[in-house]
Amino acid sequence: MGGGKPVMRLLLVRHGETAWNAGHRLQGSEDIPLSESGRGQGRLLAPLVAAQRPTRCISSPLSRATATAALLGFHDPELDERWQEAHLGDWTGLSSAELGRRGDGAYKSWRAGVFTPPGAETFEALTDRVVSAVEQLLPNDRTVLVVTHGGPIRALCQAFVGLQANALVPVDPASLTIIDFTDRARLRAYGATTSGLSEDPPD
Template identity: 35%
Template sequence: MTLAFIRHGQTDWNRDGRLQGSSDVPLNETGREQARAAERMLTDWPWDAVVSSPLSRARETAQIIADGLGLPLGPAYPELVERDYGPLEGLPDTEMMARYPDRAYPGAEPLDEVVERCLAGMARIDADFPDQNVVIVCHGTIMKYTLIRLTGHRVEAILNGTVSAIERDADGWRVLTINGEPIRTAEER
């Protein structure tokens, strides 16, 4: 099974550097172009389904990708919604990161809970699409920390409209790409 995590395309809040979280902010035109670019990155792999978070920016990105791949848009999974930043949503992200470098934002959903929620969503996707290759359109924070937990691979940031793919084998999950860049194993270096 291969999963391609794609961070939704850009929104005005992304462009303006605002904490977005679970707020339902739509894509902007740059975000739509990023979704089309992500779809082009996926054309070399065989995909069986495209699913997403229910937030509009993820659904629209997923619809653009599904259309480009000639697949129907699959379900939205509430477990894939971005981290809830509570009262900090909409505030400048650089200011919040400077004030809270450990990302323990007051009133925000704990990161461990975000990852557990994503893993539950992945289990549902696996049950709905057993042993199939699935494109999952969701959000930066949930992707970053879930990828770190699953693979142990260091991930600095997840960029809008990029593909971060992982593959499950007998030993667990292996990173194929982060932000569209292939990851080489120690043997390949």
């Protein structure tokens, strides 16, 4: 990859809010649909994404991601399971508050990418699959939109930009993160929204 103009601009959109997001419940790979609030967020984000002129759209197959893609104007995105959220095993459906009250530090360690809940996918496995998905796209001289989830975005920021998971707050639902690929990966935007930033964004 040469310097200067990006060989590829990767637009990473986290899906809009779900009822589980609103309750700070961990969804993982459960197929929880967008809420009405999430649909509104998607519509508000659409002009920001359109301004980047993506030439291709790829989506996690989970319905909250494909519905967000449709709200962004992409009704038939390419589906790729590698962009799906991590499976969270026994933690699926639990709230961050409930996990924090256990007082064992496991939730904080999971957020840092160094603990795997019982029966869950490891952060390393999540990282490997999303890195594989990006490497398959490079180089292509395109602006590629990927509608995905918070975990994959955090994993890519660590793998390509060197930002450790424990140094990143979760991106808001219906937010845009941009990574430019030239001679190396550069973070252009992280968690940008048009509906305001959350005080406590959900995982």
